[in-house]
Amino acid sequence: MTVENAQPAGAQSSWAIEEELLAFFGPDALTFQVTRTAMPVVWVARERLEEVMQFLKGVRQPYVMLYDLHGVDERLRTHRDGLPDADFTVFYQLMSLERNSDIMVKVALSERDLVIPSIVRHYPNANWYEREVFDMFGIDFSGHPHMTRILMPSTWNGHPLRKDYPARATEFDPYSMTMEGQDQAQEALKFDPEAWGMKRRTDDADFMFLNLGPNHPSAHGAFRIVLQLDGEEILDCVPDIGYHHRGAEKMAERQSWHSFIPYTDRIDYTGGVMNNLPYVLAVEKLAGITVTPRAEFIRVMMAEMFRINSHLLFLGTFLQDLGAMSPVFYAFTDRQKAYEVIEAITGFRMHPAWYRIGGVAHDLPNGWDRLIRGFIDWMPARLDEYERAMMDNAIVRERTRDVAAYTSREAFEWGVTGPNLRATGVDFDLRKKRPYSGYEKFDFDVPLASNGDVFDRGMLRIEEMRQSLRIIRQCMEHMPAGAYKADHPLTTPPPREKMLQHIETLITHFLQVSWGPVLKPNESMQMIEATKGINSYYLTSDGSTMSYRTRIRTPSYPHLQQIPAVMRGGFVPDLIAHLGSIDFVMADVDR
Amino acid sequence: MSWLTPTVIDTVIAVVQAIVILLAAVVSGALLSFVERRLLGWWQDRYGPNRVGPFGSLQLAADMLKMFFKEDWIPVFADRKIFTLAPVIAMASLLLSFMIIPITPGWGVADLNVGLLFFFAMAGVNVYAVLFAGYASANKYALLGALRASAQTLSYEVFMGLSLMGVVAMAGTFNMRDIVTAQADMWNIIPQFFGFCTFLIAGVAVTHRSPFDQPEAEQELSDGYHIEYSGMKWGMFFVGEYIGVVLISALIATLFFGGWTGPWLPPIVWFLLKTGFFIMLFVLFRAALPRPRYDRVMSFGWKFCLPLTLINLLVTGAVILLNAPATS
Numbered sequence: 068m069t070v071e072n073a074q075p076a077g078a079q080s081s082w083a084i085e086e087e088l089l090a091f092f093g094p095d096a097l098t099f100q101v102t103r104t105a106m107p108v109v110w111v112a113r114e115r116l117e118e119v120m121q122f123l124k125g126v127r128q129p130y131v132m133l134y135d136l137h138g139v140d141e142r143l144r145t146h147r148d149g150l151p152d153a154d155f156t157v158f159y160q161l162m163s164l165e166r167n168s169d170i171m172v173k174v175a176l177s178e179r180d181l182v183i184p185s186i187v188r189h190y191p192n193a194n195w196y197e198r199e200v201f202d203m204f205g206i207d208f209s210g211h212p213h214m215t216r217i218l219m220p221s222t223w224n225g226h227p228l229r230k231d232y233p234a235r236a237t238e239f240d241p242y243s244m245t246m247e248g249q250d251q252a253q254e255a256l257k258f259d260p261e262a263w264g265m266k267r268r269t270d271d272a273d274f275m276f277l278n279l280g281p282n283h284p285s286a287h288g289a290f291r292i293v294l295q296l297d298g299e300e301i302l303d304c305v306p307d308i309g310y311h312h313r314g315a316e317k318m319a320e321r322q323s324w325h326s327f328i329p330y331t332d333r334i335d336y337t338g339g340v341m342n343n344l345p346y347v348l349a350v351e352k353l354a355g356i357t358v359t360p361r362a363e364f365i366r367v368m369m370a371e372m373f374r375i376n377s378h379l380l381f382l383g384t385f386l387q388d389l390g391a392m393s394p395v396f397y398a399f400t401d402r403q404k405a406y407e408v409i410e411a412i413t414g415f416r417m418h419p420a421w422y423r424i425g426g427v428a429h430d431l432p433n434g435w436d437r438l439i440r441g442f443i444d445w446m447p448a449r450l451d452e453y454e455r456a457m458m459d460n461a462i463v464r465e466r467t468r469d470v471a472a473y474t475s476r477e478a479f480e481w482g483v484t485g486p487n488l489r490a491t492g493v494d495f496d497l498r499k500k501r502p503y504s505g506y507e508k509f510d511f512d513v514p515l516a517s518n519g520d521v522f523d524r525g526m527l528r529i530e531e532m533r534q535s536l537r538i539i540r541q542c543m544e545h546m547p548a549g550a551y552k553a554d555h556p557l558t559t560p561p562p563r564e565k566m567l568q569h570i571e572t573l574i575t576h577f578l579q580v581s582w583g584p585v586l587k588p589n590e591s592m593q594m595i596e597a598t599k600g601i602n603s604y605y606l607t608s609d610g611s612t613m614s615y616r617t618r619i620r621t622p623s624y625p626h627l628q629q630i631p632a633v634m635r636g637g638f639v640p641d642l643i644a645h646l647g648s649i650d651f652v653m654a655d656v657d658r
Numbered sequence: 659m660s661w662l663t664p665t666v667i668d669t670v671i672a673v674v675q676a677i678v679i680l681l682a683a684v685v686s687g688a689l690l691s692f693v694e695r696r697l698l699g700w701w702q703d704r705y706g707p708n709r710v711g712p713f714g715s716l717q718l719a720a721d722m723l724k725m726f727f728k729e730d731w732i733p734v735f736a737d738r739k740i741f742t743l744a745p746v747i748a749m750a751s752l753l754l755s756f757m758i759i760p761i762t763p764g765w766g767v768a769d770l771n772v773g774l775l776f777f778f779a780m781a782g783v784n785v786y787a788v789l790f791a792g793y794a795s796a797n798k799y800a801l802l803g804a805l806r807a808s809a810q811t812l813s814y815e816v817f818m819g820l821s822l823m824g825v826v827a828m829a830g831t832f833n834m835r836d837i838v839t840a841q842a843d844m845w846n847i848i849p850q851f852f853g854f855c856t857f858l859i860a861g862v863a864v865t866h867r868s869p870f871d872q873p874e875a876e877q878e879l880s881d882g883y884h885i886e887y888s889g890m891k892w893g894m895f896f897v898g899e900y901i902g903v904v905l906i907s908a909l910i911a912t913l914f915f916g917g918w919t920g921p922w923l924p925p926i927v928w929f930l931l932k933t934g935f936f937i938m939l940f941v942l943f944r945a946a947l948p949r950p951r952y953d954r955v956m957s958f959g960w961k962f963c964l965p966l967t968l969i970n971l972l973v974t975g976a977v978i979l980l981n982a983p984a985t986s
Contacts, residue, residue: 277798285877299802299952388877390869390949396702462869462948639802640951643878 082107084126084170091122098151103352104592104605106160106169110151113174113183120189123161123170130161130170131479133190135603135620136197138204140230142178144609146588154178155204159186160605160620164479164493167500176206185211192482195628203228203316213263218309218657221255227317234321258293263305265295272297277639281310285388285643288653292630292642299638304631308624311653319617323583324350325559327614329420331604334619335655336417337380338598339373339409340366343422348503349593349604350424353586354557360547362426363505368439368542369412369421370504371535375446376405377598378528378535381650385525386457388647389466394457401449408438424584425558430551439543443536450529458526467522471633471645474519481632482625485600486527487649491519497596504595511537521648528650557584582612599623599650619658623651676757676767683756687901692717694900694941701945722893730889733795740794745887745894748787752901755780759908760835762918762925773834774826777909778819781864784902785811788866788883791895795886803882806872806952811864813959818860820967824853824974825913838917845916849977852970854914856963861910863959865902868944872952907936 085107088097098110111119123130139156141147153175160171174183185208186193197208198217205226208214216223225232233239258276260267267274280291289310295303315334319327331342344366351358358366383398406416412435413419413428421428457463473483475491488495496513498506514530516523552558559579566576588610594603600622609615626649634642692707696714699706708714732741758773760766770776785808792804826832828849829840837846847854863870874882884895911917911932918925950958 275798277802284880386948390871390877391947392698392868393702393945396704400703457948460948462950465954466948466951638951638953640878640949 082168082170084123084166084168085109087126088119088122092119098149100150100173100590102590102592104171104590105352106171106592108171108173108590110173110175113176116172116174117184117186117189119172120159120186123172124189128163128165130163132162132164132482133159133186133192133196134162134169134482134484134601135160135605135618136186136193136200137618137620138200138206138228139607139616140204140228141175143230144607144615146609151175152177155181155206157183157200157206164495181206182209183207184209187211191480191632192625192628195624202226205229216309218312220252220309222252227314232317234317258305260295263303265303274302279642281307285646287384287646287651290627290651290653290656294639294642296639299640301634301637301639301642304634304642306627306630308627308653308656310657312657313654315658316617316619319614319619321613323612324586324614325424325583327617328422328424329418331619332418332420333654334621334658335377335597335599335602335623335652337373337377337652338602338655339369339376339417340413340419340421341370341373341377341595341597342602343420344370344504345593345595345597345602345604346606347422347424348595349591349606350586352591352593353589353606353608354424354555354584356425356553356555356557358426358504358553359550360505361549362551362553364542364546365427365431365551366422366504367506367509368539368546369409369419369427371538371542372405372409372442374535374598375532375539376402376409377650378532379405381528382453382525385647385650386463388643389463391457391460391463394453397449397453401446404442404445408442411435411438423552423559425555426550426552431546436543436546439539443540443543446536447533450532454526454529458522458529464522466640466644467525467648468520469518470521470641471637471648472518472520473629473633477629477632478519481629483600483629484622484625485596485598486531487524487600487626489513490516490523490527492517497594497601501594503593509538509541511535521644524648524650557586559583585610585612594620597622599652599655600626621655621658623649623653623655626651627656672767675765679756679761679765679767680753683753683901683904684897686904687897688718688722690900690903690937691721691896693937694944697938697941698945701942725890725893728889730891733797733886735796736886737794737796740790741886742891744787744791744794745884745891745898747783747790748898749894749901751780751784751787752898752905755905756901756908758834759905759912760838760917761929765926766835769833769835771831771833773837774822774832778815781811781815781818784864785815787895787898791887792883795883797886799879799881799885800883803872803874803879803885806879807866807883810866810870810872810952810955810959813956814860814863814870814963817856817959817964817967818864820964820971821853821856821860822913823967823971824850827971827974827978834912834917838912838919841916841919845914847914850914850970850974852966853974854910856967856970857913858910859963861906862940862943863955865899865906865940867899867903867940869947869949870955871949872955877949903937903940904933907933907940910936 085099088109096111096115100108100110102108136159139158141153141156155176156173157176158171158173160169162169176183183206185197195217197211198215200206201208201214202216202218203226215221219227258278260276275296277294277296278291279294280286281289291307291310293305293307294301315330318330322330328343328346331346332339334342379398379402383395386394409419410416412431413421473491475493478488478491478493492515494513494515499513511534514527514534516527561576561579566572586608588608590607592603592605594601602622603620605618605620606614607616634645696706707717710716710720732738755777757767758770758776788807789804792800825837825846828846829837831837866874884892887895911929915932918929920928
């Protein structure tokens with residue numbers, strides 16, 4: 068595959084790890100693929116996968132975290148020049164903090180033999196990802212401890228992300244539900260302790276299996292977790308997800324590059340335009356668009372507004388989970404103030420879908436700086452009050468100190484990112500380490516904590532809001548003049564002024580609006596420091612008006628997977644405190 | 659009209675008084691749901707119920723109507739008899755305790771010489787309501803709630819009794835009227851400050867009010883022991899809790915703040931003011947405090963409150979003995 072446009076700024080063309088891999092495995096075992104993902108992409112044979120994983124985990128400056136793992140149905144992909152033959156691909160993205168770079172390992176699979184060794188032994192958080200790949204593509208992972216569906220109900224037929232699985236409701240027979248079908252579905256939801264290797268009783272105790280959710284006041288959405296209890300002590304637990312699954316990745320394959328933007332808003336529904344950012348940045352990398360400084364500043368400003376908004380929701384509900392009734396109302400007062408600003412600038416509240424390929428939807432309205440100033444002058448005193456009234460409260464401290472604590476090492480093992488990782492003392496904030504959208508121009512600190520307990524995760528987010536206010540203030544004071552959208556033929560929607568010149572411009576405009584931009588075949592990827600951790604979009608274009616494969620990696624998914632490792636031996640109230648402190652929304656988990 | 663002897667008249671007056679106090683207790687308990695919501699709204703930068711009637715004052719009527727028309731559903735897996743009995747006990751035991759409270763010199767249902775002991779007995783019976791509800795619901799959340807409730811109530815009742823023994827020792831009686839008159843020189847709040855503190859804590863715990871609402875713990879057990887109740891049965895738990903709040907507030911006013919006594923204003927006003935103040939305090943607790951963990955609540959009770967009440971009782975006894983005139 069050839070790259071026609073120049074690599075975007077900051078992209079690297081060679082990495083030390085490529086040499087190290089070649090030295091160890093030899094050139095025959097590896098195929099390197101050139102992409103715009105800003106990381107080395109290497110294909111290895113299925114038989115050598117485990118060796119490669121072991122090597123990467125043990126190499127100098129090791130790849131400590133399995134950041135993402137998913138699959139691609141390659142059967143309909145037309146532009147695969149120079150790549151190994153594959154019907155299906157499984158890709159593994161590993162992250163090294165010491166190198167501050169990633170590597171993507173891909174394995175080609177044939178349709179007739181969809182089996183691949185599980186890497187749970189090397190990276191424990193591969194567990195859920197491998198189950199999801201099985202669920203979505205029907206690829207079996209040999210040696211996996213519990214190979215079942217995870218997002219779809221266990222009674223489901225077919226594997227939704229396969230290209231031969233229909234994407235539209237009209238392609239199915241009309242839906243009907245019989246009594247029998249309902250009973251079967253109900254029966255399938257029953258929890259079977261033996262299937263998870265749990266005992267129902269020991270010689271001197273019978274255990275209670277408590278079904279917490281999917282409807283429970285503190286489950287933060289349709290999330291179910293089954294607890295094995297001895298009294299109120301949690302011996303073990305099994306999180307069950309998928310109740311909020313909408314198939315966003317499948318939808319991306321049927322939407323134009325432009326019309327998928329509103330769907331991204333709904334991934335982490337507390338993040339608003341923050342969700343648009345990784346998607347449009349990844350599309351811009353594919354299209355080779357450089358956005359204007361003004362557009363970058365506007366994007367950063369609005370994304371940070373939503374970070375504050377999301378953290379306020381976190382704070383209110385987190386304290387409510389600890390039994391404090393009032394803070395959530397104060398937090399919602401503040402959120403209303405944030406929404407007034409957001410609404411005036413974007414025209415919407417929760418789901419503005421406001422970023423565009425190449426910039427934002429429209430320029431800032433008159434008087435926007437007055438609104439922003441009003442908000443950033445209001446917030447600091449409120450944050451101090453939250454800290455004084457709640458985080459200094461003896462009961463809050465007693466409920467949260469040393470509760471559900473984990474170390475940096477455990478955080479890496481489980482793929483924990485964002486504030487939950489920084490609460491263990493790891494200084495890793497993408498805005499600093501891998502600046503995107505102009506974050507390198509801003510002066511702000513990355514708050515850190517050291518204990519990695521519930522208290523630290525709460526405190527850290529209050530401090531993050533203060534830092535976000537600093538960034539917003541800098542945006543306000545130094546907002547560059549100029550266009551709010553790049554001057555590039557692939558931006559959406561195309562500028563109207565250029566339409567009515569002559570018939571050619573009219574036709575171009577018509578095509579750009581109706582089926583949208585056509586992007587050259589390539590792969591790109593953008594990670595951002597979203598409200599809850601690292602969120603990324605890994606896009607594969609096959610030279611069409613739509614994405615061939617859109618992988619949405621969300622932070623909440625691995626955070627939920629980690630719960631049993633943290634909660635064993637805790638009490639039910641500790642679990643509730645931990646659930647509050649993770650800061651997840653189920654839309655972000657299930658997509 | 660020969661049957662209208664003074665005894666009969668006294669009896670009739672007593673019965674009327676009793677009925678008035680009973681109704682007042684029930685109505686104030688029910689009305690408290692409205693008062694609490696308005697107060698919470700006020701403290702939380704919002705309005706609270708303000709749509710039905712002037713300032714929302716008829717909210718209670720609307721709530722009652724709704725509750726009466728709700729389906730009074732008993733789960734098929736529940737133990738019907740015990741399930742029905744539980745809310746009755748919850749409401750009745752606390753209502754009966756109002757009997758011993760002297761409201762003014764002339765008002766009060768019964769002037770028992772075992773006054774306080776009767777309250778302790780009723781508080782003890784009240785545990786059964788939660789226990790029965792949790793057991794009969796055949797629901798895991800209800801069971802956990804009932805477990806918490808019975809453990810908590812039992813351990814807090816131990817020192818609730820002891821916390822009042824100082825008051826009893828100083829007055830030399832269990833009779834509530836005599837305790838009030840014994841406070842003529844000085845309210846018990848001053849010599850019995852630690853008794854007051856521990857009784858307040860125990861009172862909050864026994865009525866399962868926040869921050870000791872472990873048995874209900876919405877965020878953890880999603881309402882705990884009464885999770886399966888609906889309609890009027892649930893309403894009785896609900897009103898029962900508020901009656902508990904009124905009762906404990908009235909007891910605090912009577913035992914530590916001189917009951918109806920006070921200058922200038924009539925006794926009934928003083929009694930209502932003092933009681934109302936402590937009711938507000940209960941609501942403020944709920945607005946201000948998070949919920950401690952259940953096992954910490956227990957250890958706080960056993961390891962801190964219980965020793966404190968014992969020391970308080972010892973010191974009170976020593977002081978009384980020192981001040982007592984020599985008998986020999």
